[in-house]
Amino acid sequence: MATHALxxxxxxxxxGTLYDWLTTTDHKKIGIMYVINSFIFFLVxxxxxxxxxxxxAQPGLQYLTNEHVxxxxxxxxxxxxxxxxxxxxxxxxxxxxxxxxxxxxxxAFPRINALSLWMLPLxxxxxxxxFFTGGSAAAGWTSYPPxxxxxxxxxxxxxxxxxxxxxxxIGTSSILGGINFLVTIFKMRAPGMTLFxxxxxxxxxxxxxxxxxxxxxxxxxxLVMLFIDRNYGGHFFDPFQGGSAVLYQNIFWFYSxxxxxxxxxxxxxxxxxxxxxxxxxxxxxxKAFIFATAGIGALGFSVWAHHMFTTGAxxxxxxxxxxxxxxxxxxxKMFNWVFTLFRGQLTFSTPLVFALGFLTMFLIGGINGAFSxxxxxxxxxxxxxxxxxxxxxxxxxxxxxxxxAGIYYWFPKWTGRMLNEGLGHLQFWLMFIGFxxxxxxxxxxxxxxxxxxxxxxxSDAGWxxxxxxxxxxxxxxxxxxxxxxxxxxxxxxxxxxxxxxxxEGNTLEWATTSPPPPYNFDHLPEIRSERPLFDARHGHAGHxxx
Amino acid sequence: MTADSHxxxxxxxxxxxAGLAHDTRGGISNVVLGMLLFITSEVxxxxxxxxxxxxxxxxxxxxxxxxxxxxxNPFSIILVATIILISSSFTCQLAVWAIRRSDRTxxxxxxxxxxxxxxxxxxxxxxxxxxxxxxGMTLGSGPFGTTYFTLTGxxxxxxxxxxIMLGVVLYRGMSGQFSSRHHDAVEAASLYWHFVxxxxxxxxxxxxxx
Amino acid sequence: xxxxxxPRNTIIIGGAFVLVAAIYALxxxxxxxxxxxxxxxxxxxxxxAMAIMFYVLIAGSSKD
Numbered sequence: 001m002a003t004h005a006l007x008x009x010x011x012x013x014x015x016g017t018l019y020d021w022l023t024t025t026d027h028k029k030i031g032i033m034y035v036i037n038s039f040i041f042f043l044v045x046x047x048x049x050x051x052x053x054x055x056x057a058q059p060g061l062q063y064l065t066n067e068h069v070x071x072x073x074x075x076x077x078x079x080x081x082x083x084x085x086x087x088x089x090x091x092x093x094x095x096x097x098x099x100x101x102x103x104x105x106x107x108a109f110p111r112i113n114a115l116s117l118w119m120l121p122l123x124x125x126x127x128x129x130x131f132f133t134g135g136s137a138a139a140g141w142t143s144y145p146p147x148x149x150x151x152x153x154x155x156x157x158x159x160x161x162x163x164x165x166x167x168x169x170i171g172t173s174s175i176l177g178g179i180n181f182l183v184t185i186f187k188m189r190a191p192g193m194t195l196f197x198x199x200x201x202x203x204x205x206x207x208x209x210x211x212x213x214x215x216x217x218x219x220x221x222x223l224v225m226l227f228i229d230r231n232y233g234g235h236f237f238d239p240f241q242g243g244s245a246v247l248y249q250n251i252f253w254f255y256s257x258x259x260x261x262x263x264x265x266x267x268x269x270x271x272x273x274x275x276x277x278x279x280x281x282x283x284x285x286x287k288a289f290i291f292a293t294a295g296i297g298a299l300g301f302s303v304w305a306h307h308m309f310t311t312g313a314x315x316x317x318x319x320x321x322x323x324x325x326x327x328x329x330x331x332x333k334m335f336n337w338v339f340t341l342f343r344g345q346l347t348f349s350t351p352l353v354f355a356l357g358f359l360t361m362f363l364i365g366g367i368n369g370a371f372s373x374x375x376x377x378x379x380x381x382x383x384x385x386x387x388x389x390x391x392x393x394x395x396x397x398x399x400x401x402x403x404x405a406g407i408y409y410w411f412p413k414w415t416g417r418m419l420n421e422g423l424g425h426l427q428f429w430l431m432f433i434g435f436x437x438x439x440x441x442x443x444x445x446x447x448x449x450x451x452x453x454x455x456x457x458x459s460d461a462g463w464x465x466x467x468x469x470x471x472x473x474x475x476x477x478x479x480x481x482x483x484x485x486x487x488x489x490x491x492x493x494x495x496x497x498x499x500x501x502x503x504e505g506n507t508l509e510w511a512t513t514s515p516p517p518p519y520n521f522d523h524l525p526e527i528r529s530e531r532p533l534f535d536a537r538h539g540h541a542g543h544x545x546x
Numbered sequence: 547m548t549a550d551s552h553x554x555x556x557x558x559x560x561x562x563x564a565g566l567a568h569d570t571r572g573g574i575s576n577v578v579l580g581m582l583l584f585i586t587s588e589v590x591x592x593x594x595x596x597x598x599x600x601x602x603x604x605x606x607x608x609x610x611x612x613x614x615x616x617x618x619n620p621f622s623i624i625l626v627a628t629i630i631l632i633s634s635s636f637t638c639q640l641a642v643w644a645i646r647r648s649d650r651t652x653x654x655x656x657x658x659x660x661x662x663x664x665x666x667x668x669x670x671x672x673x674x675x676x677x678x679x680x681x682g683m684t685l686g687s688g689p690f691g692t693t694y695f696t697l698t699g700x701x702x703x704x705x706x707x708x709x710i711m712l713g714v715v716l717y718r719g720m721s722g723q724f725s726s727r728h729h730d731a732v733e734a735a736s737l738y739w740h741f742v743x744x745x746x747x748x749x750x751x752x753x754x755x756x
Numbered sequence: 757x758x759x760x761x762x763p764r765n766t767i768i769i770g771g772a773f774v775l776v777a778a779i780y781a782l783x784x785x786x787x788x789x790x791x792x793x794x795x796x797x798x799x800x801x802x803x804x805a806m807a808i809m810f811y812v813l814i815a816g817s818s819k820d
Contacts, residue, residue: 108576179583183576186813213587214805218798221594228696233686236598236696242606242689250601250794251594298769301802302776305795315789318780574816582812586805593801597794604793 025110026518027095030117032414034092035407037121041084043481044128048077050474053438057471059459070455071138072159076127078141079163082263083170084124086399090266091116091177093406094205096414098181100509101199103190103527105519108183112176119173126166130159137163140453142252143226145237145245150230161230164223171216171223178212181205190508192527196290199507199530200283203290204269207297211258211265215301219255222248246313253304261300263395264362265293267402268333271355274405275337276531277505278352279344285336286530292329292336299326309375310382316375323373330366334359349503350424354405357432361397365390368443383453386446392439404431404484411488412502416514417495423487427480434476441466506531581734585741588704592745595700596752599693606689614683614690620754623677627670628750631705634663635743638712642736648726650719657716657732660739664709671702694753701742701749708742711735763815770807774800 021029051073055063064070095113099106107113130136136159139148143163148155185206189198198206226248228234235241237248276283283289303323305314337359346352368390372378381387404427411419450463457463501510510533512521525536603609610618638660644652675695678684683691715735718724724732777799784791 109580112580175584175587179580179587182583182813183579186817187573187576187579210806210809213583213809214590214802217587217591218594221591221598224700225595225598225696228685228692233684234692234696235686235689236602236692242602243692244601244605247598247601247794250792251597251798254594254597254795254798298772301773302780302799305792313790313792315780315784315787315792317787318783573818574812579812579816582816583809586809589801589805589808590798593798593805596801597797600793600797604791 023114025106025114027099027107027110027113028414028516028518030113031092031094031096033117034088034095034120037117037124038085038089038092041080041124042089045077045080045085046478046481048073048080050478052077053471053474055455056457056467058468059457059464061456064455067455068135068138071140071453072131072136074453075138075140075143076131076136079127079137079167080124081395082141082259083167084120084127086263086395086403087174087259088120088170089403090208090263090399091174093270093403093410094181094201094208094266095177097410097509098202098205099184099188100413100512100516100520101202101507102185102188102193103508103521103524104184104188105521107180108188109180113180116173116177116180119169123166123170123173126162126169130162133158133162135159142249142256144252145226145229145248148226148230149237155230161227164227164230168220168223171220174212175216178209178216181209182213185209190524190527193532196287197527197530197532199269200272200286200289200293201266201269201507204265204272204293207293208262208265211262211297211300215255215258215262218251219259222251222255225251246308246311249308249311250305253307254301257304257307258297258300260394261296263399264402265296267358267399267406268293270402270406270409271337271358273505273507274351274355274409275340277409277503278347278349278355279341280347280504281340281344282506282531282534283336284339284342285332288332289336292332295329296326299329306373306378309378320373320375324370327366327370327373334363334366349408350419350421350428351405351409351503353425353428354401354408357401357428358398358405361393361401361432361435365393365395365397368393381446383451384446385442385450385452388452389439389442389446392435392442396435396439401431404428409503410509411491412498413509413514413516415492415495416498417491418498418502419491419495420487423483426483427487430480430483431477434473434478434480437473437476438470439473441469445470501533504537506534508532511536575730575733577730578733578737581737585737588741588745592697592700595697599697599752602689602693609690611688611690614681614687617678617681617683618754620750623670623674624750624754627667627674628746630663630670631667631743631746634660634667635740637663638736638739642732645719645724645729645732646726650722650724653724653732654716654719657712657719661709661712661716664705664712664739668702668705668709671698671705697749697753701745704742704745708735708739711738761814763811766810766814767807769810770803770805773803773806775803777803 016024016029021033024030051064052070055061055070055073061067061070064073095107127136134157137143137148137155139155139160143160146154148160150156185198185202189195225234225236229236229238229243235243237243237245239245272283272289299322303319303326305319306323308314309316309319368386372381372387372390408419408424411417445463445466448462450457450461457467498514500513502514503510508521508524508527509516511523511525525532529535608615637656641653641656641660644650644656683694685692685695712735715732718731777796780799781791781796
């Protein structure tokens with residue numbers, strides 16, 4: 001049955017003291033803290049974005065003292081969003097969900113899990129502290145030398161060095177987390193849960209973890225070499241001393257391209273959990289989906305230099321062809337999601353609404369990315385607002401909407417309370433409209449030639465109206481955080497009690513109390529397909545073919 | 547088996563069964579698997595450094611530059627260091643085999659020797675560095691110096707980490723914490739040590755012979 | 757276990773990346789570009805690392 005308590009008195013499980021939370025190795029508490037820490041830095045990064053948008057709303061340098069401060073703003077906005085929000089937020093959702101979904105009592109290495117967690121607020125604080133030590137890094141999140149290298153004209157302060165150290169710390173946290181996920185997934189699945197019966201969320205975390213373990217060390221090496229150039233007189237990236245600035249770009253993007261898949265695959269995993277539950281249909285093409293995910297992960301390693309087409313130092317046809325190829329497995333996934341919804345019995349709860357937002361917005365992001373895959377097109381659009389539009393459609397329209405779908409979906413499991421649907425829908429619409437108002441005009445701005453990373457623009461370039469619209473959209477996005485935060489606050493205190501399985505889910509996390517006991521499960525249902533709870537609920541085991 | 551003991555059997559770390567290097571359902575221990583995956587991540591870290599080396603080398607001629615060409619003499623102190631490191635891998639593996647068959651004395655002796663050899667390698671590396679500094683070769687002396695010291699320096703740092711790991715294993719071994727059924731840390735440390743040795747062989751060959 | 761799951765076959769995964777590295781190196785000059793050694797190194801190393809990773813994951817898994 002869907003909602004009978006499998007273990008008595010769930011509410012009796014102590015929420016824990018502060019000391020418990022600070023010293024815990026329980027993946028559930030750690031997962032929640034990952035989510036909270038990531039959300040805080042989402043807000044900080046969002047404020048930095050508002051500073052950028054406020055300055056750009058009208059031509060003229062009205063609010064910031066000089067362009068250098070502006071450069072700090074967009075550098076830290078992107079750095080925080082990528083490294084201290086999206087990547088760890090998804091790791092946090094995975095941290096909570098994965099052991100439960102595979103029927104395990106915890107992650108393989110609970111203490112290393114805690115270590116990975118606590119390195120994140122530390123890294124985030126290191127980044128923020130740079131604002132108070134003479135200015136943060138200001139060379140873009142990509143931090144290309146020579147701008148990021150030492151020297152009076154470049155980035156002489158401690159901010160750039162703090163940035164490097166923080167990222168090495170955060171990267172290490174990521175790598176340890178990736179190893180933890182891989183050992184957990186491969187060694188701790190409950191009996192009957194073969195690899196091809198795992199939920200898609202677990203598969204996406206698996207592939208993501210492979211990417212993290214393989215790619216993150218490469219950016220560590222780039223950062224280390226940059227640090228040596230900056231502080232020990234090194235000559236890796238200085239062309240006047242036998243080095244190469246393009247070398248940095250190659251090593252940097254060898255990580256940073258797979259990193260975008262790290263940022264999107266788990267969000268796709270969330271969507272793949274939500275769509276079947278709220279359309280009351282199994283995911284269309286489960287196996288194809290897995291192979292598509294693996295294909296994206298593999299291809300994602302071979303396309304890095306499409307971020308550097310215009311350097312003149314790139315094997316253009318190789319990267320262009322492989323970049324177009326990635327559209328194929330991605331398209332497979334889009335079709336699978338759409339066919340999951342098709343003829344389903346849809347319930348437009350907040351998780352589904354955010355998942356639909358993901359589908360529509362990520363589709364746009366994929367299409368505008370395909371334009372950029374063409375070398376001649378990219379030569380015109382590189383470093384313009386077109387790229388800013390693309391990256392936000394996939395990372396915000398994709399990852400962030402996916403993240404909120406996951407938060408609304410799993411909040412009842414984490415807390416035992418439902419989030420309010422009305423406030424959830426309000427957040428969605430404010431965010432959706434604000435998002436499109438902010439970023440759709442950037443397609444036009446890019447085509448009209450507005451470069452990115454500029455603090456100001458000529459008032460007669462014809463860019464004024466779209467910039468103003470984008471700023472209004474930005475504040476609309478910010479406003480959507482108010483119903484969300486209010487929702488969390490009132491639901492924790494007074495939300496409807498969720499019970500074990502409020503959504504009639506398919507996967508194992510719904511086969512225990514909300515929140516689960518520390519050891520996760522008193523009893524596991526029989527696992528004979530990728531939908532063990534559905535099978536248990538409908539009195540038979542078995543989904544044809546598994 | 548009841549559902550509960552099924553659930554328990556999956557944990558590896560938290561159960562009375564955790565002592566086995568191999569879990570009850572076959573396969574290798576979580577700790578050893580974790581170390582192997584960590585090693586693959588380290589392979590990629592060195593890949594980034596080697597990428598910089600090959601790229602830099604391809605655009606700088608002559609390589610090595612004339613003023614430092616003579617330092618790349620493999621038949622010097624660096625060869626001694628190489629032989630020492632390779633020998634230490636052998637003694638490390640002897641230690642693993644010893645503890646697997648409950649030969650605690652053999653295990654302790656070989657781990658201690660491995661530890662000492664590791665320290666000697668580091669000292670020889672430091673001495674070699676001092677000779678190079680005297681020749682005017684430093685991190686800042688040019689692309690050759692930068693790449694040489696970065697590659698060997700990070701390798702040395704990894705050896706240092708390995709020496710610490712071996713020290714911990716030696717300490718735990720001396721206090722009787724390992725048995726033939728329960729010695730994951732020894733297996734993991736030895737895998738890391740072999741990795742460090744393989745990287746050195748690669749590094750030595752590429753820097754000195756290629 | 758299905759034959760494709762035999763641990764030795766993980767070498768195919770590593771081999772795929774080494775193949776990509778080879779194409780990246782060998783395809784550049786005929787098409788008028790230069791060999792970009794950093795990328796070649798990283799892709800080849802990725803092949804080695806991937807082969808090791810998948811071998812230990814598959815061979816080291818539980819046998820049920």
